[in-house]
Amino acid sequence: MTVVVVTGTSTDVGKTVATAALAATAVDAGLTVAVCKPVQTGMGADEPGDLAEVGRLAGVTSLVECARYPEPLAPETAATRAGMPMVALDDITAAVADAAARHDLVLVEGAGGVLVRLATDLTMLDVATALDAPVVVVADGGLGTLNHTELTVDALRGRGLTTAGIVIGSWPAEPDLATRCNRDDLPRLTGVTVAGAVPAGAGAMTRPEFCSQAPSWFDTEWVTGLVSG
Numbered sequence: 001m002t003v004v005v006v007t008g009t010s011t012d013v014g015k016t017v018a019t020a021a022l023a024a025t026a027v028d029a030g031l032t033v034a035v036c037k038p039v040q041t042g043m044g045a046d047e048p049g050d051l052a053e054v055g056r057l058a059g060v061t062s063l064v065e066c067a068r069y070p071e072p073l074a075p076e077t078a079a080t081r082a083g084m085p086m087v088a089l090d091d092i093t094a095a096v097a098d099a100a101a102r103h104d105l106v107l108v109e110g111a112g113g114v115l116v117r118l119a120t121d122l123t124m125l126d127v128a129t130a131l132d133a134p135v136v137v138v139a140d141g142g143l144g145t146l147n148h149t150e151l152t153v154d155a156l157r158g159r160g161l162t163t164a165g166i167v168i169g170s171w172p173a174e175p176d177l178a179t180r181c182n183r184d185d186l187p188r189l190t191g192v193t194v195a196g197a198v199p200a201g202a203g204a205m206t207r208p209e210f211c212s213q214a215p216s217w218f219d220t221e222w223v224t225g226l227v228s229g
């Protein structure tokens, strides 16, 4: 089994859509896939969160969430304001281990960017370290992403974590100058390959469209290497 952490340079960069695309690609390769969202915020108890989006787009049914809080804030802040218990690292590692015992691949999507506090003194850096998992960084494609992405990769590298690849969360149909330059500058400046790009609009696709197209959004050899662990 293989566990891969999916983080991003920020919130709303497309981690969930990219996670769904990776899941669909792995399923297309004949693998069984589970997706874990350790902490969901901004959703009420019965509202569809990121995992529902992954299920809708990729058809994945093995979905596990460890905690959720109602306000759209960093999990630590949301938990404090809600007076609810914060998620514990052991909860996350236990949930992932259980999923990994029954699936070829487990994708673990963070909340926001890599330094967002999932709980007091707990970030996705700690989660990826505890899971000994490679990390995929989902990045914006436009102006500003060079700084955000390099900061994220440096934070991962500083903890001895492997950044397996960068995925552009939403690639525009008509990329502007900065976006076109970033495609080449991102790997040059971070030392990490840009392994794929999810086309803008993918989140609005039907499941058949999404699942049939997703494998083409990634470098095939990179995916094979990623999921083989």
Ligand SMILES: Nc1ncnc2c1ncn2[C@@H]1O[C@H](COP(=O)(O)OP(=O)(O)OP(=O)(O)O)[C@@H](O)[C@H]1O
Residues within 6 Å of the ligand: 008, 010, 011, 012, 013, 014, 015, 016, 017, 018, 050, 110, 111, 112, 113, 169, 170, 171, 198, 199, 200, 201, 202, 203, 204
């Ligand atoms: N490639 C895409 N095509 C269409 N919509 C997209 C794409 N990527 C992201 N979006 C939209 O942008 C919004 C944010 O995307 P997404 O939920 O994937 O961000 P995120 O990084 O997972 O955020 P969070 O930190 O809350 O988990 C969503 O409404 C999503 O549908």
Ligand SMILES: C[C@H](N)[C@H](N)CCCCCC(=O)O
Residues within 6 Å of the ligand: 011, 012, 040, 041, 042, 071, 072, 073, 074, 075, 111, 112, 113, 116
């Ligand atoms: C609510 C949102 N969708 C995410 N789940 C949480 C994002 C927290 C971002 C915190 C920050 O970096 O300022």
Ligand SMILES: [Mg+2]
Residues within 6 Å of the ligand: 015, 016, 017, 050, 109
């Ligand atoms: Mg998300």
